[in-house]
Amino acid sequence: MSQYQAPLNDICFNLFDVWQLDKYWQQQPQLADLIEPDTAKAILEEAAKICEQQIAPFVSKADTTGAQLIGGKVVLPEHYHTAYQSLSEGGWTGLSGDTEYGGMGMPKALSMMVDEMLCSADIAFSLYPGLTAGACVALLQHADDETKALYLPKMYSGEWSGTMCLTEAHAGSDLGIMRTSAKPTSDGSYRISGSKIFITAGEHDLTSNIVHLVLAKLPDAPAGSRGISLFLVPKYLLDASGEPAERNAVTVGSIEHKMGINGSATCVLNFDEATGYLIGEPHRGLACMFTMMNYERLSMGSQGLGAAERAYQNALSYAKERLQGRTNEKDANKAEPIIGHADVRRMLLNIKAMNEAGRTFATWVASLLDKAKYDNCQISAQRANLLTPITKAFMTDQGFDACVTAQQVFGGHGYIKEWGMEQLVRDVRIAQIYEGTNGIQAADFMLRKVASDQGSVLFSLLTDIKQELSGAELAEAEVLPLYIDELVTVSRALLATDFRAQGAQACDYLAAVSYVLYGYMWYKNLLAVKTADCSDIFRQSKQHTAAYFFQRILPRAKGLFALLSQDTAALDTMAPEHF
Numbered sequence: 305m306s307q308y309q310a311p312l313n314d315i316c317f318n319l320f321d322v323w324q325l326d327k328y329w330q331q332q333p334q335l336a337d338l339i340e341p342d343t344a345k346a347i348l349e350e351a352a353k354i355c356e357q358q359i360a361p362f363v364s365k366a367d368t369t370g371a372q373l374i375g376g377k378v379v380l381p382e383h384y385h386t387a388y389q390s391l392s393e394g395g396w397t398g399l400s401g402d403t404e405y406g407g408m409g410m411p412k413a414l415s416m417m418v419d420e421m422l423c424s425a426d427i428a429f430s431l432y433p434g435l436t437a438g439a440c441v442a443l444l445q446h447a448d449d450e451t452k453a454l455y456l457p458k459m460y461s462g463e464w465s466g467t468m469c470l471t472e473a474h475a476g477s478d479l480g481i482m483r484t485s486a487k488p489t490s491d492g493s494y495r496i497s498g499s500k501i502f503i504t505a506g507e508h509d510l511t512s513n514i515v516h517l518v519l520a521k522l523p524d525a526p527a528g529s530r531g532i533s534l535f536l537v538p539k540y541l542l543d544a545s546g547e548p549a550e551r552n553a554v555t556v557g558s559i560e561h562k563m564g565i566n567g568s569a570t571c572v573l574n575f576d577e578a579t580g581y582l583i584g585e586p587h588r589g590l591a592c593m594f595t596m597m598n599y600e601r602l603s604m605g606s607q608g609l610g611a612a613e614r615a616y617q618n619a620l621s622y623a624k625e626r627l628q629g630r631t632n633e634k635d636a637n638k639a640e641p642i643i644g645h646a647d648v649r650r651m652l653l654n655i656k657a658m659n660e661a662g663r664t665f666a667t668w669v670a671s672l673l674d675k676a677k678y679d680n681c682q683i684s685a686q687r688a689n690l691l692t693p694i695t696k697a698f699m700t701d702q703g704f705d706a707c708v709t710a711q712q713v714f715g716g717h718g719y720i721k722e723w724g725m726e727q728l729v730r731d732v733r734i735a736q737i738y739e740g741t742n743g744i745q746a747a748d749f750m751l752r753k754v755a756s757d758q759g760s761v762l763f764s765l766l767t768d769i770k771q772e773l774s775g776a777e778l779a780e781a782e783v784l785p786l787y788i789d790e791l792v793t794v795s796r797a798l799l800a801t802d803f804r805a806q807g808a809q810a811c812d813y814l815a816a817v818s819y820v821l822y823g824y825m826w827y828k829n830l831l832a833v834k835t836a837d838c839s840d841i842f843r844q845s846k847q848h849t850a851a852y853f854f855q856r857i858l859p860r861a862k863g864l865f866a867l868l869s870q871d872t873a874a875l876d877t878m879a880p881e882h883f
Contacts, residue, residue: 306724307621308360308424308614310352313842314660315417316345318667321832325413325671332678338409347410351396351418358387359425360614366426367727370566371508373559378507378569384429388510392462397433402444405456412677413670419603420666423610427731428567430610432465434603435505439466439517442596443536446584451536454546455515465511468596469500469518469537469573479519479590480528486520486535486580495577496520496537499557502738506571507539507556513548514539516573517596518580519589526587534589535580553578564730597739598692602669604735605695608703609662611732615710616655618724622714623648642713650856651713655706657826657853660846662699664825669695686761690753691821697745698818700735707732743811750810751803759795762817766792769824778830780854784823787861791820794868808872816864823858826850 320326320341329335362383369381391397400415401407415437422430440459443452458464475481484498496518500506507514516537525531540548557572584592623643630640642648669691676685711718711725718725736742754762766788773781794816798809826849833846 305722306360306363306614306618306728308356308617310348310355310421310424311613311663312345312348312352313838314663315348315420317832317836317838317842318664319344319413319417321836321838322664322828323413323667323671325411325667325674328671328675329411334409334678335411338403339411339414344414347399347414348417348421350394351421354387354390354394354396355421355425358383358390359422359429363426364721364724364727366428366567367564367731368566371559371569373556376556377509378556378559378571380508380510380569381567384432384567385510387429388432388462391433397436397462398440398460400437401440401460402456405444405452405460407440407456407460411670411674413667413674416602416606416666416670419606420610420613420663423603423607424614425610426567427607427611427735428565430603430607431565431568432505432508432510433462434600435468436462436464436466438468438596438600438603439515442517442534442592443583445595446534446592447536451581451583454542455536455538458513459515463511464513464515465505465508466515466517467503467505468593468600469503469506469516470593471500471502473499473501479532480530482519482521482532484518484520484575486522486533486582487577488522492581494520494522494535494580494582496535496575496580497577498575500573500575502560503571503573504738505569506573507559508569512540516554517583517593518575519593520580522586529590531587532589533586534583534592536583537575537578537580541579563733564727565734598689600739601692601696601745602666602673604739605662605666605669605699607735608700608732609659609666610703611728611735612655612659612662612703612706612710615707615725615728616652616659619655619710619713620652622717622723623652648713651709653849653852654857655709657849657857658702658706658822660829660849661822661825661853662702664828665691665822666695666699668825683764687765690749690761690765693745693749693753694814694818694821696739697736697742697749697814700732701742701815703732704729704736746810746814747807749814749817750798750806754795754813755799755803755806758799762795763792773827776827776831778827780823780827780830780850783854783858784820784827787820787823787858790865791816791861794865798868804876805872808875809868812864812867816861816868819858819861819864823854823861826853 326341329339366381372379395408398407399410403409436459472482486494486496488494518535518537519532521531522533541550541552543549553576555574557574560570624641626642627639628642672684672688675681707728714725717723770785770788829846830850833843
């Protein structure tokens with residue numbers, strides 16, 4: 305049976321030693337009275353208890369039972385209700401919500417650590433509060449005051465939940481060709497008609513109302529993505545007192561039968577002249593929805609890391625207990641724990657090194673979002689925007705690889721359901737696909753985040769990192785600038801090519817940048833652990849893992865640099881009939 309214990313020591317190490325966010329929080333008028341280290345630790349510890357005791361032990365049951373469509377209603381596993389109630393009562397469903405509407409007002413860096421724990425416990429369950437939090441972000445930024453006052457308090461409290469309704473059967477990532485329509489009425493509302501697929505948490509019995517954020521087109525909409533508007537379509541319309549009353553014309557067509565995350569209700573939703581309300585300006589819906597999508601893309605990174613952390617913990621435990629083979633030829637009759645075998649150690653260290661760098665990276669990106677919000681810092685906002693596709697794509701790629709590698713540590717037992725490893729592989733696989741496939745993320749990174757400004761934001765970031773490294777007394781601080789210089793050279797060469805070549809290189813380029821930035825994450829870990837109030841075991845573990853990363857993982861970037869210097873013409877020489 306798969307086990308999980310929240311990595312609170314490493315989470316706190318990242319928050320308070322690596323990035324020293326407790327000091328930053330105390331400097332912010334909006335945060336100083338809300339949070340201090342003891343408060344943050346208490347929040348993390350209580351969230352960990354819920355994840356460890358009420359969610360993680362039952363993840364296999366949730367997978368087997370799944371979300372069931374019965375009589376037009378979606379019924380979720382019974383323990384989901386208890387866990388969701390605990391989250392709601394503890395305030396975690398509104399952890400980073402605006403205090404004006406009943407949220408706790410905590411920084412994103414703290415809520416992202418809670419997201420990781422929820423994803424380790426059960427990715428499928430994490431989607432219910434996760435989608436709601438994203439919907440709240442979109443409403444907070446784009447809805448009018450009356451709408452925010454009606455909906456946000458109930459969503460922050462966990463009484464109501466939220467969804468994001470984009471995809472249609474004929475239109476995946478090409479939202480410009482969607483057919484869902486919105487017709488204005490005399491009372492200022494709209495009649496929404498159409499069908500949406502792949503709607504996470506589209507229907508369920510956890511909350512008394514579900515707030516759907518739906519993309520649709522007005523009658524006078526311009527062609528393509530510039531003609532999309534955003535609408536709020538509640539499952540139940542509200543009465544004069546703001547409580548759910550009449551059922552809206554939103555129904556479930558079916559729920560998808562999926563490879564994994566079976567506890568998540570992935571629905572086909574049909575809108576039959578359902579009542580909706582415009583959010584933001586007409587024809588500006590895609591920009592409004594991207595507020596939510598960017599939030600969800602960060603959550604995808606948490607899914608990759610969360611699954612990888614649980615996979616690592618179980619693989620490590622198994623490797624210490626499983627007796628198989630011998631590493632000492634002198635004692636041919638005594639089997640030893642497989643953690644003594646070089647290849648098993650390689651697999652475990654690969655996972656550990658990437659997980660811990662990923663946690664530092666996630667904390668960094670979240671802290672940049674906080675600085676953009678609380679300081680109105682444009683540089684932080686630009687860098688968070690730059691790093692979002694890396695958070696989504698690289699962290700989920702690494703998460704899937706980690707789960708497969710951890711499964712391999714178990715050998716044949718990893719393929720058997722009772723150990724829980726095959727479920728982690730199935731569950732985390734979706735994180736590379738939804739919220740924009742990782743290929744789309746790579747294209748976004750290459751073409752929109754780097755090429756669009758000729759690398760200005762990226763090069764500025766790399767310059768600052770090199771300046772920081774220049775005064776450091778660590779051997780790694782001498783190695784990393786060499787990689788940065790080569791990355792800049794490769795980047796400038798790539799920027800000199802055309803759009804087609806840049807798109808062809810996008811996935812490898814995102815990976816190359818990511819490995820170099822993970823090297824910076826390990827530098828930050830090494831620097832912090834020198835003075836951290838931690839055990840000798842923790843300190844030595846960080847130092848040994850960092851050495852492994854710089855010796856055995858970071859050199860992968862050089863292979864990618866070599867690949868990126870090659871011509872991409874071979875991709876286009878074959879006609880479709882040659883495949």
